[in-house]
């Protein structure tokens with residue numbers, strides 16, 4: 001991944017880190033969308049797999065460092081790496097070090113939701129048999145609904161909410177549960193969306209020059225700009241359709257950038273007058 005891509009919003013700079021990249025069956029990302037339509041936009045390999053990024057965002061405001069989502073982490077077994085077809089290893093800590101930022105320098109971690117591909121890097125293996133919070137000083141912002149579901153997963157979500165990804169977090173004093181919408185730092189606001197998971201949240205980033213919004217898994221790649229193109233992984237599919245019908249125009253009207261976590265083709269885009277993908281950052 002090109003680690004040098006960044007988006008400047010005046011007082012705020014957004015860049016992307018490597019959260020470990022994997023491959024998924026194409027059908028999982030497009031739900032009921034016929035393959036004949038999605039394969040033109042996101043070509044699968046001969047086995048129907050598509051390459052995905054897991055690209056956590058780093059927001060630097062000059063005063064604070066904020067991370068959105070944490071990738072797959074470094075705790076996967078060899079077998080899990082094979083199952084999920086991990087083709088690039090998680091390297092958030094090394095990526096940050098190259099920018100002169102240490103684990104202790106991260107002030108806030110915002111989790112859009114707690115699926116393993118977003119929360120896997122909350123707790124890391126230290127290489128000598130131990131496990132610890134990857135960002136030991138950071139407040140970890142999670143919606144209360146999401147945390148309730150992590151704490152008592154159902155027959156479906158138990159496969160994606162993994163206890164080892166949250167080991168010690170509740171006891172650390174660094175877990176901060178949010179009910180609904182909240183300003184986390186000046187210019188950084190979370191909003192409860194639901195849809196993908198019950199406690200899924202988006203992140204608004206407002207700098208002195210421009211704004212961006214991270215819709216998490218409501219808008220995982222630029223090919224999901226059609227409100228009807230949703231993932232098979234969505235827990236509340238109709239809610240996602242309605243949310244996208246409402247949120248995409250809302251942020252387009254503000255001329256915000258839409259930032260991506262899973263997209264192999266681009267890091268962010270803006271919409272044109274017709275509501276189609278216009279200006280892109282890749």
Ligand SMILES: [Zn+2]
Pocket residue numbers: 115117118217262
């Ligand atoms: Zn995801």
